[in-house]
Amino acid sequence: MLIKKPADIPPSEITPETIYRERRHFIQGAAALAALAALPTQAALPAYKKGLYGTTEPANSLKEITSYNNFYEFGTDKSDPAANAYTLRTRPWTVSIEGACRRPKTWDIDALTQAFPLEERIYRLRCVEGWSMVIPWLGFPLASLLQQVEPTANAKYVEFVTLQDPKQMPGQRRPILDWPYLEGLRLDEAMHPLTLMAVGLYGQELPKQNGAPIRLVVPWKYGFKSAKSIVKIRLVERQPVSSWMRAAPREYGFYSNVNPEVDHPRWSQAKERRIGEFLKRPTLMFNGYGEQVAHLYAGLDLRKYY
Numbered sequence: 001m002l003i004k005k006p007a008d009i010p011p012s013e014i015t016p017e018t019i020y021r022e023r024r025h026f027i028q029g030a031a032a033l034a035a036l037a038a039l040p041t042q043a044a045l046p047a048y049k050k051g052l053y054g055t056t057e058p059a060n061s062l063k064e065i066t067s068y069n070n071f072y073e074f075g076t077d078k079s080d081p082a083a084n085a086y087t088l089r090t091r092p093w094t095v096s097i098e099g100a101c102r103r104p105k106t107w108d109i110d111a112l113t114q115a116f117p118l119e120e121r122i123y124r125l126r127c128v129e130g131w132s133m134v135i136p137w138l139g140f141p142l143a144s145l146l147q148q149v150e151p152t153a154n155a156k157y158v159e160f161v162t163l164q165d166p167k168q169m170p171g172q173r174r175p176i177l178d179w180p181y182l183e184g185l186r187l188d189e190a191m192h193p194l195t196l197m198a199v200g201l202y203g204q205e206l207p208k209q210n211g212a213p214i215r216l217v218v219p220w221k222y223g224f225k226s227a228k229s230i231v232k233i234r235l236v237e238r239q240p241v242s243s244w245m246r247a248a249p250r251e252y253g254f255y256s257n258v259n260p261e262v263d264h265p266r267w268s269q270a271k272e273r274r275i276g277e278f279l280k281r282p283t284l285m286f287n288g289y290g291e292q293v294a295h296l297y298a299g300l301d302l303r304k305y306y
Contacts, residue, residue: 083172093231095231138199142196158186194218257297
């Protein structure tokens with residue numbers, strides 16, 4: 001598939017600067033909220049417990065979390081996912097785990113949510129554009145799922161493949177990215193206890209605009225690493241080439257660790273704006289999770305491996 005070079009893509013089709021996005025958000029906000037209100041009510045998930053990991057910061061409101069999103073499969077403006085994601089069908093849905101493992105398996109999404117104890121974890125989400133949220137996710141550690149398939153010695157990385165269906169995802173009718181959306185982690189990153197497979201938020205099933213029915217959440221990385229609407233997980237030997245790496249390698253590296261000392265080529269990463277707040281705050285190394293994850297990158301040049 002022909003992929004547009006970053007220089008050829010207008011601001012409305014690629015991750016733009018915060019000011020542009022804010023203006024678009026306010027213009028379309030009313031329409032997005034109206035569409036959100038028309039979406040079916042999310043169902044409750046099985047009983048869950050409070051997770052050991054997370055932040056004590058107050059979470060953003062449900063309205064903020066579900067009306068201000070990056071999900072290019074449904075459009076490039078922040079309000080597009082809430083307006084357009086009603087076309088996504090989340091049942092039936094299966095997730096296959098395959099590749100370098102001894103016991104590959106395909107899970108039905110409802111069996112998956114019953115098989116693994118769910119936890120609520122309040123995580124910071126930091127986007128490369130300079131905005132952030134605090135979200136009360138419901139999910140289970142990715143490590144629990146990977147242990148079920150018994151990775152072999154050849155499993156060095158984990159690749160995540162998301163749904164490709166332009167009928168359900170109108171944004172895929174445009175060559176913004178080379179669909180389907182792909183992401184990846186090192187195996188030790190994937191097995192870290194902070195790495196979550198989220199199936200809900202605020203006690204309900206995951207809204208469609210937030211990546212239903214199942215998505216990845218890696219809280220110490222920029223948000224684009226947390227793939228949405230996952231259908232396949234592959235254990236592989238070589239480092240995957242993610243969608244944004246392929247589209248704009250100078251701007252989006254494989255590691256994507258939140259590092260305020262490494263600016264995006266088009267804007268600073270030193271500060272961020274929490275949605276719902278006016279003033280900006282300093283960006284924290286590893287999004288504030290350095291105590292838990294910094295050891296994963298000991299000796300790694302985080303300017304070179306961004």
